[in-house]
Amino acid sequence: QQQVKQSPQSLIVQKGGISIINCAYENTAFDYFPWYQQFPGKGPALLIAIRPDVSEKKEGRFTISFNKSAKQFSLHIMDSQPGDSATYFCAASSRFDYKLSFGAGTTVTVRA
Amino acid sequence: DGGITQSPKYLFRKEGQNVTLSCEQNLNHDAMYWYRQDPGQGLRLIYYSQIVNDFQKGDIAEGYSVSREKKESFPLTVTSAQKNPTAFYLCASTLDWGRTDTQYFGPGTRLTVL
Numbered sequence: 001q002q003q004v005k006q007s008p009q010s011l012i013v014q015k016g017g018i019s020i021i022n023c024a025y026e027n028t029a030f031d032y033f034p035w036y037q038q039f040p041g042k043g044p045a046l047l048i049a050i051r052p053d054v055s056e057k058k059e060g061r062f063t064i065s066f067n068k069s070a071k072q073f074s075l076h077i078m079d080s081q082p083g084d085s086a087t088y089f090c091a092a093s094s095r096f097d098y099k100l101s102f103g104a105g106t107t108v109t110v111r112a
Numbered sequence: 113d114g115g116i117t118q119s120p121k122y123l124f125r126k127e128g129q130n131v132t133l134s135c136e137q138n139l140n141h142d143a144m145y146w147y148r149q150d151p152g153q154g155l156r157l158i159y160y161s162q163i164v165n166d167f168q169k170g171d172i173a174e175g176y177s178v179s180r181e182k183k184e185s186f187p188l189t190v191t192s193a194q195k196n197p198t199a200f201y202l203c204a205s206t207l208d209w210g211r212t213d214t215q216y217f218g219p220g221t222r223l224t225v226l
Contacts, residue, residue, distance in 0.1 A: 002154065009152065032212055043116075043202050043217030044155070089154060093212045099170070100212055102154035 003027055004092050006103025014111050019077040021106045023090035026071065030092040034100070035064065035075050038087045047088070048075070080110045115139065116218035118203050123223045125190070125197065133188045133221045135203030141216075142208040144186035148172060149200040149220075158201075161186055162209040190223060198225045 006023045013019045023033075031052055036044035050057045050064040050073065057064045063076040077084055090103040116137045125131045137144065143162050147155040157170030161180040175194025180186055186205075190197045201221045207214040 004154075006154070034213070034215075036217075041220070041222075043204075043219050045217065046215065049213060095210070098210045098212055099157060099160070100155075100215065102156075104152055104154045 002104065003101040004090055004103040006090050006106060008106060009104070010107040010109070012109045012111060013077075013080045015080060015082060017080050017110075019075075019080050019084070019108050019110070021075045021088055021090070021108070022072065023074065023092075023103050024070075024072045025092050025101075027092070027094065027101075028071070029094035029096055030101075031095055032093045033064070033066065033073050034091050035062075036089045036091065036102075038089065038105075044089060077108070080108075082110045082112050084108060085110045116203055116205060116216055118201075118218040118221050120221060121219070123221055125223060125225050127225060128192045130189055130191050131223065133190070133201055133203075133223070135186045135188065135218060137184055137186075137203075137205045137216075137218075139205055139207075139216065140183075141205035141214070142183070143206045143211075144180065145204040145206075145215075146170075146176070146178065146186070146188045147202040147204065149202055155202065158188065197223055199223060 034049035035047045037047040038044040061078045066073045087105045091100045093100045119134045145160045146158040159178045161167040177189045203218040
């Protein structure tokens with residue numbers, strides 16, 4: 001049973017467009033929400049992360065929006081580039097067991 | 113360069129064979145993890161080790177075994193009891209248990225059962 005539900009499974013966006021990936025969770029003990037980026041045949045790499053004391057965090061073209069009351073968080077990729085084509089995973093962990101629970105992943109394809 | 117190395121990159125196994133996947137890190141991290149990745153299912157935790165000589169089962173430990181005799185090494189054995197072992201296996205480490213914000217992944221090993 002997946003503790004973090006991620007959507008969509010895949011998306012295609014034009015170069016310069018905005019990619020939006022959504023995640024939802026049920027465990028209110030979660031207090032750390034990272035996003036990982038994975039290229040084919042490689043291991044995931046941490047992209048950006050947020051804690052529930054803030055509603056938004058931005059790093060370059062990547063922004064996390066966090067809605068604690070709705071138990072949802074999302075990744076926005078602004079001005080999407082072909083090099084952003086990858087699989088993105090959301091995840092969550094709590095201070096009680098420190099194990100990351102991952103979403104199923106979203107494959108993003110950016111068309112030039 | 114500090115990081116995690118996994119070997120081999122590709123591994124083929126015949127039915128009934130045990131195989132061992134290697135994971136080495138030079139990050140001086142205390143905690144290490146093994147995940148399995150299948151298409152459309154995200155990453156699932158197989159085993160984790162908080163410290164040397166200690167390890168715990170994750171969510172899908174059946175058919176797998178591990179050891180943690182050295183801080184830098186955390187090998188995973190896929191036994192013949194694992195009914196569907198074909199997958200992409202990822203090793204990871206964190207500075208210590210509780211620091212999920214320091215989690216690094218290795219490049220992975222793709223295991224195929226023939």
